[in-house]
Amino acid sequence: MLWLYNFGIFLYTIVLHIASIFNNKAKLFLNGRKNIFTIIKNKVDITKKHVWFHFASLGEFEQGRPVLEELKHKYPDKLIVITFFSPSGFEIRKNYPLAEGVFYLPLDTKKNAAEFVRLINPEIAIFTKYEFWHHYFSALHQQGVPLFIISGIFRPEQAFFKWYGDFYRGILRNVSYFFVQNQQSVNLLKALDLNNVSLSGDTRFDRVAENAKHPKELPLISKFCGAAPVFIAGSTWLPDEQLLKEVILKFPEWKFIIAPHETHTAHISEILKLLPAAARYTQLGESAAASADQVLIIDNIGILSSVYQYGKIAYIGGGFGTGIHNTLEAAAFGLPVIFGPKYDKFQEAKDLLALQAAITVQSAEELSAAFIRLQKDHAAGAAAKKYVEDKTGSTAQIIKHLGQYI
Template sequence: MLLLYIIGIRVYTLLIRIFSLFNPKAKLFINGRKNVYTQIVQQINPKEKHIWFHFASLGEFEQGRPVLEKLKELYPAKKIVVTFFSPSGYEIRKNYALADVFYLPIDTAANAKRFIASINPEMAIFTKYEFWHFYFKELKDRNIPLYVISGIFRENQAFFKWYGGFYRNILKAVSYFFVQNEESKKLLHSIGLTNVTINGDTRFDRVFESAQNPKQLPIIEAFIGQSPTLICGSTWPEDEKLLAGLPSKYPDWKFIIAPHEIHESHIESIEKQFSAGSLRFSALSSGNQTPNASHQTLIVDNIGMLSALYQYGKVAYVGGGFGTGIHNTLEAAAFGLPVIFGPKYDKFQEAKDLIALGAAKSISSIDELSYAFEDFAENTNAAHEARNYVINKKGATDEIISMITKADRA
C-alpha cells in the first residue's frame, strides 16, 4: 500500500504540473513550491524551536486561527510556522503577521525529513484534516507531538474500511485528536484510538470574535443606504442563475454578490445576468462610479471582504450547495443572518443544526429560493436563533489550549 501511496503522490504531482500550463491555480501550486527551501533558509533559524500549524486552505486557516493566536498571546516569544497545501490559502495569508508562511512541500520521505529538520518544530498542529504519511511518520520518529484540532471523521472514509490498515497507521502518529462530534470520537475508538476528546469546532470562536468588531466598509454603507440587503457569499454559477431572478421581484432590496471565483470571465457572466442596475465594487472604490437609486446589485470583485460584508445584511445566501458542498454558513450566522443554501449540505453539521433551528433553508429551485427569501425577510426569530447558535457553540479554543499547554508542561 505504501508503494501505491507513493505512486499516487507522484501521479498527482505530474497532473498538477500538466494543469499548470493553462490553469492559474495549478501554476501557483507548482511555482510556489519551487523555492520553498530557499525561503525557509532565509526566514527560519533551525536552531530555534517553532510551533508548526498546517492548513489545507483558507477555510482551515480561519478555523485554526483562534488556537494559533491564543498560543501566540500566551507565549509571545514562541515562533510559529504556517504551511498551506492550497494556493487559495497561501496567496491570501502569505503575509500573515504572526507567523512565517510557506507552501507545504509534497509529501515524500525526503521532503518530510528536510522540511521538519529545517523548521525544528516543538509541536505540530493540523486543522480538521489532511493526513500525510511521511510527515506524520517523521514527526513520530522524532517524538514531536502532533495534534489534530477540530477534527471530523465519517464512516465512509478509508480509515474505517477493511482495506484501510495503511491509513489507520497514519492516524496512529497523532498524539491527540480534538474532534467536533460524538460520531468522530466513536469512529476513532472503533479502530483503537482513544486519545480523543470532543471539544467542538474552533470556527465558532473565530466567527464570534470577528462579528464583535467587524471592519467598517463605508463604500458598502453608501451603496445600501437604508435598504434591506441580501448578502450572497462564495457563489458559483449554479447559485447565480437562481439569484439573478430576485432583484426584479424585490425592487426595494439591495443585493451584494461576493463570488467564490473572481476571474474576469466569471465577473462578466454575473454582470450579464444582473444587467439591470449592477456595478462592481472596484468601480466604486476607484471612484469611477458612484452608487445611485438604479443600482440594485453590487458585485464584489475581490477576495477577503466577505466576513465583514455580513454585518450589512438581513438575509444571507451561501454558495456551493449545487457543487461539492456549501461554504461557510457560520460567518453569516454570527451576525444574526438566517441562511439559504443549495441541496448539498449533508456533510456540514452546522447546516443541519441551523435548519433544525429554523435559521436556515435548503433550496433547489427559483421558487424555493423566493419562498425562503420571503420567509426570512419577515422572520426576526430566525435571526435570533442563528446568532444564539454561534454563541452557544463557542469555547473549543480554550479547551484545546488548556490541554495542549498542560501536555507541553508535563
C-alpha cells in the same frame, strides 16, 4: 499500500505539471514550491524550536486562526511557522504577521518530509480539520514531535474505517491527540482504539463570534446599502447566481450584494452577463457608493466576513456543486441563511435547519419562497446568532491541553 500511496503522489505531480499549462492555480501550486527548502533556510532560524500550523486552504486557516492567535497571545515568545497546501490559502495569508514564515507545504514524499521537519525544527505540530499525510506524520512521530488535529471531523465512509483501511489507520496512530467536532467522530476513533480524543467542538465558532463583535468597517458598502434591506449572497458559483437573478428581479425594494467564491475576470464577466446593471466593489468611488444601484458584486477577496454585518438575510453558495461554504460567518451576525441541496457533510447546516434558522432550496422558485418567508420570520436570525454563541469555547479547551506540551 505504501508504494501505491507514493505512486499516487508521483502521479499527482505529473498531473499538476500538465494542468499548470492552462490552469493558474496549478501553476501557483508548482511555482510556490520551487526551491522551497532554500526559501525556508533563508527565512527561518533552524536552530530554534517552532510551533508548526498546517492548513489545507484559507477556510481551514480561518478555522484554526483562533487557536494560533490565542497561543501566540499566551506564549508571545513562541515562533510560529505556517504551511498551506492550496494557493488560495497561501496567496492570501503569505504575509501573516504572527508567523516567522509562511510556506507552501512540499509534497508528501519521505525525503521532503524529513527535510522539512529538520528545517523548521517543530516543538509541536497542529493540523486543522483534515489533511493526513503519511510521510509528514511519520517524520514527526520519529522525531518525537507531538502532533494534534484540531476541529477534526470523521465520517464512516472515510478510508480509515473501511476493511481495506489499515494503511490509513496507521497514519492516524501518529497523532498525539484529536480535538473533534462531534460525538460521531469520537465514537469512530474510539472504535479503532484511538482513545486520545475529546469532543471540543469547532474553533470556527470562536472565530466567527469574535469577528461579529469586531467587524471591519466598510464605508463604501455602508453607503451602497443606505437604508434599504440587504440580501447578501456569499461564496457563490454560477448555478447560485443564476438562481439569484430571478429573485433580484422580483424584489426591487431590496439591495443585493453578491460575493462570488471565484473573483477572476472570467467569472465576474459571467455575473455581469446575468446582471449587466450591477456595480463592482473595486470600481465604487465615494461619490458612487450611495448610488441607486440594486446589485453590488464583491470582486475582490477578504472582506466577505465583514460584509455580512450589513445584511438581513444571507444565501450561501456551493450547494449546487461539491458542497456549501461557510454558513457560520453570516449566522454570527444574526442572519438566517439559505443554501442549496449539497449540505449533508456540514453539521452546522443541519443544526441551523433543525433550529429553523436556515432553509435549503433546489430552484429559483424555492429560493423566492424562502426569501419571502425569512423576511417575516424575525426569530430565525436570532436563533442563528444564539446557535453560534452557544457553540463557542473550543479554543480555550484546546489551548489548555496544548499548555502541557509547550
